[in-house]
Amino acid sequence: MTDQTPVIEIRNLVRRYGRTDAVDGLNLRVQPGRCYGFFGRNGAGKTTTIKCLLNLLRPTRGEARVFGLDPARDEVAVKSRLSYVPDAVAFYPWMTVRQTLDYCASFRTRWNDDTEKALLSQFRLDVGQKASHLSKGQRTQVALIAAICPEPDLLVLDEPTSGLDPIVRREFIQTVIGAYQDGDPGRRTVFVSTHLISEFEGLIDEFTIIDRGKDVLTLDADTARERYQKIHARFPTEPAGVDLGGARVLRAQGRDLEIIVNGNSASVLQALRARSPESLTTEALTLEEIFVSTLQPTGSVA
């Protein structure tokens, strides 16, 4: 897997707006066939990074490569193999859904009519409807259909679910990514930026958390859930001086102790057991909890 050319490779990327470093030394690498999450708060630099991948912005320093190519030099070669859905979708208001899809298809060498038909009926979209009359959810649905019908090697989604109601969100992200990856799973790569992480919990193979323009954590999702554990212990008397091995303390009140460990749960558990707790439970953190825990300042209560 590692001998393949990464679909996306970003090295020390810097992009400055005036005096602000929107992206400030970012590194990440996406292998083919993965569903890759790009998590960050609003303003963390997600959209700027994506724009550098699409040659909508030039990097101030560093490199962004897509399919091993420079998006600025080989713009057509890069863009013909990817689809991009921005957070705010705009269509020509006078076109119908049918005309919009035909218009999008006219720029593409391939267009899967079966996929188009299946998704139009699944989303119950009326192809005669004018784009100006579509709801925000429907506009996003049309944009997603237009994005996957050309069967690109890379699907870039920027905050695809923000501003949509929860029912629409749950349903269609799954449907669209499922339909997209079904065709040729080994080659179909998804790169999705979002701050609504719980929506993507089961979909993400690997992720990078970006904060203030820097990658602060990159992990495989299963590894992340294995490594980050929340431990809750209750002692017969207030515990003092337990070596928590640098764990983050969420709560230390009287006889209760709640901490988050990162990778060293075995040794911390051993230290806690030595104090004969009345109860001791562990649970993995979800990706969203890992995100919050990573970005919160490490001021511990203890």
Place this chain on the structure above:
Amino acid sequence: MRFLINFKSGKAVYQQLVDQVKVAAAAGSLQAGEPLPGIRPLAEELRLNRNTVAKAYTELENQGVIETIAGKGCFIRDAGNSPFRKDVRRKLLAESLDEVVVHAHHLQISREEFLQLAEDRFDALELKRARASTSSHP
């Protein structure tokens, strides 16, 4: 069958799928020859990445729990028809048992208690299988 994914268990998601199919097959709620759901429908239902489901199915196939018939899908294999030789099967089980024995040691469960517990668990599984087979022939 119904799958239950728990992101808080700390166990890899594909492994949860593998374990649940194996439990269901052992307990008789999935019978030999019964089909598993397709990769995409199951991924959609559980809101998982298809890679995760595909990985689970590959693992189940490697372990001889299911077989893939080209163009038809994945089916539960007859447990009496394991692709592994007996000594290999014994070795695989011994590895899992070692872990449980160590676990028992740390929980201060004696050998006698442990063996009794193993008997009980076998009985429980057989009871489940018996119930599953009567309910599948109404």
